[in-house]
Amino acid sequence: MAKLLRVNLAKGQVHYEDVPEKYRLLAGRSLTSQIVLDEVEPICEPLGELNKLVIAPGLFAGTRCPNSNRIFIGAKSPLTGTIKESNAGGTVARKLAKLGIKGIIIEGKPASDAWNVLVIKKDEAILVPSQELVGLGNYKTMESLHESYGAKVGIMSIGQAGEMMLSAASVAVSDPDGLPNRHCGRGGMGAVLGSKRIKAIVVDDTGADDAIAEIADPEGFNEVCKEWTKTLAANTVGLKNFGTTNLVNPINAVGGLPVKNFSQGSYDRFEKINGQALAAACIGNGGRVGHACSPGCVVRCSNVYHDKDGKYVVSAIEFETVALFGSNLDIDNLETIARLNRLCNDYGVDTMDVGGAVGVAMEAGIASFGDEEAALDMVEQIGKGTILGRLLGNGSTITGKVLGVTRVPASKGQNMSAYDPRALKGTGVTYATGTQGADHTLGNGLPGRFGVDTNSKDQQVEISRKLQIMTAVVDGLGLCLFIGPMPPTMDTLVKVFSKYVGKDITLDELLERGKDLLRVEMSFNKLAGFTNADNRLPEFFSNEPLEPKGVVFDITPEELDAVLNF
Ligand code: SF4
Known part of the structure; x- marks a missing residue:
């Protein structure tokens, strides 16, 4: 039987609960949002004791359904003030499903400022003091946790941005290579996890049953999924070959690619940052395209980017990152965009909100559009926790207010994700x-x-x-x-x-x-x-x-x- 795992920081308790019947067919966003509505005071302070962070894998996670091993995080958002859900691939969802965990609810105000890691195994779930991880970025955090708990565990973690409770902070999810490259990026879920003083969640499914999903007709289910897997793979070849940057050409063609803080819709150097350019760089430098970010993915839109010297940089560079750190800042250099992406993954911030915020800062005159070193310096300031860095890490709306920019491409406090609405x-x-x-x-x-x-x-x-x-x-x-x-x-x-x-x-x-x-x-x-x-x-x-x-x-x-x- 699937269960809910409740972590109460005020009481220092971690315990399992039965799943109420009304939640039985909910999962992913439908479960996180329902629990947030049921349990979170809507007018609460998002970073206060009354907010709760809810984590849920998909309904079909752990089954033969393609692209089903996805993890969803919900809470009241510190960025928008609305209900929020953000999701990612990676390795955690399947492991939670194998352990029979339908959802995790993290609640309450920690009794002290001490940081913990939540460790979930087949027969136990405990909070482990983790002060030694404080101040580390996601890459070092996951490396350290893999050393402690093994290479095969799945991990979710926050970087410095989550520790500082910046409202664009993400939650990183380990990819199949054990690296923090998949992110529940939107809405500041990393800040909410940071407010609970949870640096990371380690999921070890060793010894768990493989057939935990409660499927009424498993044979029929597998048959339908088998057929769907074939058609899905055949219909998404463009995503496999060029990733989501496959969108650069059509979005530029309709005049909707953000350029210089959404002041133009077409970029004259789009061919330097489009899917073809990215795929050529990935393959040419020893990286790859057609990478699956989670087990059971047949679309494989992810990529692995190495720099010109063949050194691993990041996975995966997405369309929205290329647009908001590229054309939006008048940067046509994929090497720089990859480094900006890596920094965001490490500090644990959303590339869309930060790309938008840097664009607003450039409009304010903090640096010139096209200044790659200035863009890198600004994002590095997030990790250092400078005043400008904290502004940027709180997204474009706060950045615009403080710097006196009214052309802020956001709605309800969240930056637009690279598609100009005009x-x-x-x-x-x-x-x-x-x-x-x-x-x-x-x-x-x-x-x-x-x-x-x-x-x-x-x-x-x-x-x-x-x-x-x-x-x-x-x-x-x-x-x-x-x-x-x-x-x-x-x-x-x-x-x-x-x-x-x-x-x-x-x-x-x-x-x-x-x-x-x-x-x-x-x-x-x-x-x-x-x-x-x-x-x-x-x-x-x-x-x-x-x-x-x-x-x-x-x-x-x-x-x-x-x-x-x-
Ligand atoms: S690689 Fe792309 S298509 Fe596959 S699960 Fe990840 S995001 Fe989805």
Whole structure:
């Protein structure tokens, strides 16, 4: 039987609980958000004793379902003030599933300032004092923990940013190489873990049963998953060959690639940072493309980047990182972008919020656009904890306020994730109305989806609504989003979920799961004081035409208010 692991820092207790029936078919984002709504006071201080951090693997983690070994973290966000969920691949989700752990709830105010590591094994879960890890970045932290607990354990950890409780702090998750390269990056989940004085979580599944998932029709489930694995791999060859940077060309073509703090939508040197350039650098320098960030991934969008001397730098360089540290800062050098990415992984900060914040700082005149050394220096200041570093580590909204910049590309305090909303209006609608601030992973209106012109407002409200619901279905089952939150995937998930529960469910019932999840998150936000007035984008997106297409974000407030009106 699956169980919940509750860690109460105030009492110093770690214990298992039965899973309430209402949580039985929830997992991933649907479980983290439901528990946050059920247990967290919506108006609480995000870094205070009343907030709770909830960690949950996907429903199908540990099974033969492709791309299912994903880990989700939820809490009230110190960055946005809303409910938040952020997810990553890596090795932890599968191990938790094997141990029969459906979720971990970390709560309470620690009795002292001492730091701990939560160690979870087959027969015990304990807090271990870990003062010696304080001040270390994620790479050294994981190296040390692997030395102590073995090379095969899965680890989640925070770097210096999480220790400082910076609101863009991430939680790193060990990848198959044992390195802190996968991140629950958005919304400051690392700051919440830091507020609980938990430096890391070690998961050792030695001796655990492999067949823990509660599948009603295992034979049928495996058959459906086997077929899906083949089609999924065949349909995602571009992601395997070029990673998510495959998006540089189409996003640049529609005029939505951020350039110099979102002041242009097309980058004249995009070919130096696109998927082809990155793949050539990865392969040419001894790294690789087609890397799987978690066991059971058949899409394999991850890459491994080595520098020109063949030395390992980081994995994986994503489109959003390339856009926000590249074109957004007028930096066309993949070597520099890789180093910036590595620094963020080490300190444990979100590359999107920090890339956006550095862009805002450059607009403020702290450095010139295109100054690579200045960008590296600014990000290094996060690790050092200087005043400027702490500003940047709190994201672009705080940075803009302090430095007097009003052109801040953010919604509800969170930086936009590299898709300019004027040229990608469906994504813009999601930025404005999403339950968690500007986050493309809530419903991304990419070029080619639904066959519409992303620069036109035509159908964008409906497209964002559909994508937000289908994305909530995928997240609510705890799957990797690169299975594609689109109608054909929904048809497949109807079959997979039907076999899991042992009865035929309909497409409408599946989509209702997505709507239910959004209702849960909207309920929390309403209780936290958010209204429709918060579902707006900064004025400059409506007033400042974006070249080369000359478009503005022209979705009206009334149209935005109707997006999640169900
Ligand atoms: S598709 Fe990419 S992000 Fe998803 S599990 Fe595979 S490597 Fe990780």
